[in-house]
Amino acid sequence: MRIGELAERTGVSTRSLRYYEQHGLLRARRGSNGYRDYSEDDVRLVSEIRALLSIGFTLEDTRPFIDCLRRGHSSGGSCAESVEVYERKLNEIDEEIRVLLARRAEVAAQLAQSCPGCFVRG
Amino acid sequence: MRIGELAERTGVSTRSLRYYEQHGLLRARRGSNGYRDYSEDDVRLVSEIRALLSIGFTLEDTRPFIDCLRRGHSSGGSCAESVEVYERKLNEIDEEIRVLLARRAEVAAQLAQSCPGCFVRG
């Protein structure tokens, strides 16, 4: 299939698909006219990328998952490298949450100080 | 004082000071040579800006606080507009935390699924 069809089936813009390819996550055969030619498997790859991006992964983070699928695994997360990324991500998220909680406390404290009457839930 | 001294006393780069001025947060008299001439009060303004930036405010968010100080208040947070910003910030932070918690749960779930043996604390 060509890029337009893949875009439609995955709900991803052609712009993004080319971007993913530019970063080595997608590969496409080229027809004699130079058009990209995708297989059914690529639908799966794109879905995997989007699923991961939607939970806050960067494009780079998705690479091990894509490689894992390419090696024939049924799940992108069932390779050691992917698991490492999962764990790294959990740590990153935990750290971000920690920062936000500290920030929240700081803001609440400043608010309480400059506006003693203002209640802050939480 | 000139920009270099203000930079040194506040620990803020000259680049940043000019940036703040460019965005209307700082104003400086100009000497006959065109050099910026800052007052003692400006040290306070810059400190206020940095304090707010450090807890995740955007530059724009700091504007009401600066205006508040300019109006003579001893605290940048003791004006109605500032309090509004505080409250808006708290809501924003809460929302971010919510998103991160959901994200964390999602990642943990995927990890558990693709790597049943992997324990996830939390």
Place this chain on the structure above:
DNA sequence: CTTGACATTGACGTCGGTGTCAACGTTTAC
């Protein structure tokens, strides 16, 4: 006078994932 530290404005780079447009070639439908 010269050197060096400091000042000025302006502009580009960073990071990430796209949107969007240009200028052009290909395929498809009528």
Place this chain on the structure above:
DNA sequence: GTAAACGTTGACACCGACGTCAATGTCAAG
């Protein structure tokens, strides 16, 4: 045959808070 729809690459725009460099002007010390 022709127009519409689709494909190609390349490049600029965005957001935010600066870093950094360029080209040039100013001032204090030797």
